[in-house]
Every structure is written in structure tokens, then in C-alpha cells.
Ligand SMILES: Nc1ncnc2c1ncn2[C@@H]1O[C@H](COP(=O)(O)OP(=O)(O)O)[C@@H](O)[C@H]1O
């Protein structure tokens with residue numbers, strides 16, 4: 185056994201060529217810029233279009249204020265404390281509702297993926313639930329729970345859990361059979377097969393389900409806060425309703441911007457998680 | 472027709488198949504994948520199973536590995552060992568590093584963390600990938616991934632290695648070097664008194680002649696043992712040596728005769 189030969193053997197054959205061609209990484213700065221400038225340009229164009237509509241005099245300024253007016257109001261809003269009160273209430277509801285939806289969705293998805301009878305019984309029902317616009321649940325929710333936190337919670341969970349469950353079912357169904365066989369041969373049976381093979385293999389689909397679930401949860405929550413106005417609560421949705429009642433158009437748009445940005449930020453977290461997973465798995469070209 | 476060199480069902484065999492039959496499906500759709508296949512593999516023996524694709528080679532290995540159940544006959548693995556199975560694709564877990572992949576069977580066997588670490592390092596050294604423990608499978612070349620798969624299978628500490636066309640997807644040069652390595656590993660284990668029995672499936676007759684102590688030829692549909700021959704060529708071998716070529720020519724002739732009978 186000649187050791188020098190062994191070293192040469194490690195990367196031998198045409199394999200060696202395959203490895204050498206993997207080193208092309210553009211600088212971090214230029215990569216970020218390449219991803220950002222189209223977004224900034226689009227944003228600038230959108231603001232410009234908005235301003236042009238305002239200038240055209242299509243609607244009076246008190247109904248449709250321009251970007252500058254809204255920007256000023258947004259600053260006042262952010263420094264007034266109302267925004268932070270709202271964020272606290274709404275954020276809490278979102279966290280609790282989405283958290284519960286995750287728990288329900290994961291358990292339900294796992295049960296349906298595992299148990300044949302449950303799949304036959306619930307599989308298509310979960311998909312049906314997913315197509316149901318969550319706002320349509322509110323009349324029933326208000327009858328059941330009155331104008332209360334529970335009514336909102338109920339609809340948020342119903343809106344988000346089916347997507348999460350579907351993500352889990354999809355993930356478990358599409359674990360590559362080869363990895364299952366490899367896992368079983370390596371000694372993973374029963375629960376261990378879930379722990380070592382099925383759960384990690386299903387992770388990308390589960391994250392996709394969580395992302396979609398979040399989108400539904402956020403919509404349901406906003407619908408809930410507009411419809412289920414609870415006295416003395418200062419949620420973002422309530423502030424939006426009050427602003428409309430006071431015909432405070434700049435504030436209406438400011439609150440809308442806050443809602444948009446919050447939804448986007450959380451969505452961005454899931455996108456980041458998804459990309460991190462895919463990078464680890466080697467499913468992305470760029471490192 | 473079969474020229475059996477060992478008596479099927481002998482107690483000392485590392486792997487013993489007696490009249491193993493496997494039928495997929497039922498009724499009119501039933502496919503007889505294996506028809507009364509009997510085969511004994513001695514401890515430390517390197518047997519290559521050769522046959523056209525679809526003749527039931529993978530089926531046979533899955534049965535020996537216990538991933539599927541026989542329709543008839545019986546399979547015995549010496550000392551009730553659990554054989555390790557390698558596939559044509561590396562089947563590595565993409566969410567784990569190379570080292571963590573090799574560690575999986577050790578974890579499943581309940582080894583303490585400190586022992587696992589040492590064993591992973593040792594196994595990766597065995598396949599000459601000691602420096603790659605922290606890499607991810609997708610960062611490696613095809614040949615290196617198959618080495619990791621080999622190390623992971625060896626982590627089972629099993630005396631029986633089942634290999635299902637493990638080098639079929641590799642280029643010829645990489646394959647040659649992996650042949651050398653597998654032979655070295657196998658010779659080493661037998662010399663050290665911890666015999667490694669290998670049941671290696673391929674449709675490449677040259678590869679079989681390069682590696683095997685004994686070549687077993689399977690017919691197509693249903694899979695049946697139709698020919699066996701010993702390969703008495705001294706080791707280490709080279710795939711381009713005249714002796715290996717002569718054995719390959721003999722087996723190829725038999726294979727041609729078989730294919731001819733089926734009128735392909
Ligand atoms: N799960 C299965 N269900 C039905 N038929 C199968 C299954 N697996 C294999 N077969 C059939 O059994 C035969 C042998 O397959 P296989 O063992 O994969 O052959 P090989 O590995 O020699 O190419 C083929 O005709 C194949 O179609």
C-alpha cells in the first residue's frame with residue numbers, strides 16, 4: 185500500500201475535473217446590488233405613478249394624498265407610540281395564532297400522512313378547507329365567540345393550519361424511496377426512520393407549508409381585526425378602521441404600508457430559511 | 472444446467488439462498504422476478520452476480536438485506552448478521568455533512584459520542600476522505616460520494632456487504648480506482664481475520680472478472696442461476712490484464728448464448 189498513491193487516488197479519474205470547475209463566486213457586494221437595484225427601481229416607479237395620479241387631480245387630496253404627505257404621516261405615526269401599541273397587540277395575536285396553527289398543522293399533517301384511514305377521511309377535506317376564504321368564517325366565529333379574541337384566534341388557526349398540514353403531508357409523501365431504503369438498511373426503523381430520514385427529508389416542503397400558512401394567517405388576522413373590533417384594543421386593524429372613520433386618508437395609507445411591510449418581513453424569514461436549506465442540500469447554484 | 476460449486480443450504484455459509492422465489496403482483500399481472508435461486512456464499516468470499524437488466528439482481532439483494540420478503544424459499548445470513556447494502560446512487564442524506572452521514576448507523580447502534588467520533592474518522596480514512604468530514608455530499612464528486620456511501624455502510628460493522636451496481640454511474644477511470652480500493656479493503660479484512668463477504672451485482676462482465684472469486688450468471692425473466700465460474704486470477708488484479716479479459720470473454724459467451732435463446 186503506497187500512501188502517496190492513495191492520496192492521488194482520492195480524487196482520481198474524470199472526477200478530478202468535476203471538482204475543479206466549482207469555484208466561481210461573485211463578490212458579496214455586487215451580488216446584493218444585483219438583487220436590490222431592480223427592486224429599488226420598481227419601488228421608485230410605483231411611487232412616481234402614485235404621485236402622477238395625485239397630480240392628475242383624479243381624486244381630491246383629502247381622499248388620495250400623495251407620497252410625501254403619507255411619508256410625513258408615517259413618521260408621525262412611528263413616533264407617536266400608537267404604532268408600537270398596535271404592533272404589540274397585533275404581533276401577539278399573530279404569534280399565538282400562527283403558533284397554534286403550526287402545532288395543529290404539524291400534528292394533523294403527520295397523522296394524515298401516517299394513518300391510511302385518516303388520509304382517506306381528511307385528505308381532501310384539508311385541501312377543501314384551504315380553498316375556503318377565511319373571511320367567510322367570521323360570521324360563524326362571531327356567533328360562536330362573540331366579538332372576542334377567541335373569534336380572531338379561531339379564524340387565524342383555521343386559515344393557516346390546512347396549508348401547514350398539506351406541507352407536511354406533501355413532504356412525507358415525497359421522501360425519495362431510495363433514502364428510505366438506505367435509512368432502513370442503516371438500522372432506522374419506526375420512530376427512528378422519522379427522526380433520521382423522513383422529518384429532515386420533508387423539511388423543505390414543511391417550510392413551504394409554513395410560508396403559505398403564514399400568508400393565510402396574516403390575511404385572516406387583518407380581516408379579523410377589521411371585522412371584530414374589540415373595545416379598548418389598539419390593534420393595527422382597529423387603527424385602520426378608526427383612520428377611515430375619521431377620514432384620515434394619510435393614516436389609512438400609513439397603516440396599510442405597515443401591514444404590507446410586516447407581512448413581507450415574516451415572509452422574508454421563511455424565504456431565507458428555505459434558501460438556507462436548499463443551499464445546504466446543494467440545490468442552489470450560488471453559495 | 473447449473474454447475475453449483477457449493478451445496479446450497481450449508482450451515483457455514485455467510486449467505487445462503489435456497490430456492491428463493493420472488494413474485495411481484497398477483498394474477499395476470501404477476502411478474503416472477505426470481506425463480507428458485509439457490510446460492511451459497513462462503514465467509515470472506517467475493518461473489519459477483521451478473522445478468523441483463525431486469526433479471527432480478529436488485530430484487531435478490533433487497534431480499535438478502537431484509538428490505539423485502541421472499542415469495543418462496545429461504546434466505547439465511549450467517550450469525551444473523553444484518554447485511555449492509557450499497558446502491559448505484561450514493562443515497563447520502565443531503566441535509567447532513569459527510570461525517571454526519573457516516574455517523575448515522577453508529578448513532579442508531581447506540582455508540583457513545585466519543586466512540587462515534589473516533590470511528591467516523593477511522594472509516595473516512597479507510598476510504599481516503601479523512602479531510603472531507605465537514606463537507607456536504609453535493610460538494611463531492613460522484614466517486615467520492617460513493618466512497619462516503621461505502622464508509623457509511625461499513626459503519627454497520629457488518630460481515631456481509633451487498634453492492635448493487637455501486638460503480639455503474641461512474642466514469643471508467645474513477646471506477647478503476649474504486650475497484651482497487653474495494654479489493655484492498657476486502658483483502659485487508661480477510662487478512663485481519665474479520666472476513667468481509669461481498670455479494671456484488673453488476674451487468675458489466677469485465678467488472679465481475681476484475682473483482683470476483685466467483686461469478687454467478689442469472690437468466691432473465693424469471694431470474695435463475697444459469698452458470699457459475701470461479702475466477703482463479705491472483706490479486707491484486709488489473710481490469711486490463713489478459714487473465715481478467717479471458718474470464719470476461721468466457722462469461723460473455725455464456726451470456727450471449729443466454730440472450731440468443733431468448734431471441735433478442
Ligand atoms: N416493486 C416492484 N413491483 C413490481 N415489479 C417489480 C418491482 N421491483 C422489480 N420488479 C420487476 O422485477 C424484475 C426484476 O427487477 P430488478 O430486480 O430491479 O432487476 P435488475 O436489478 O436485475 O435490473 C423486473 O422485471 C422488474 O420490472
Ligand SMILES: [Mg+2]
Nearest residue numbers: 528529530635
Ligand atoms: Mg437493479
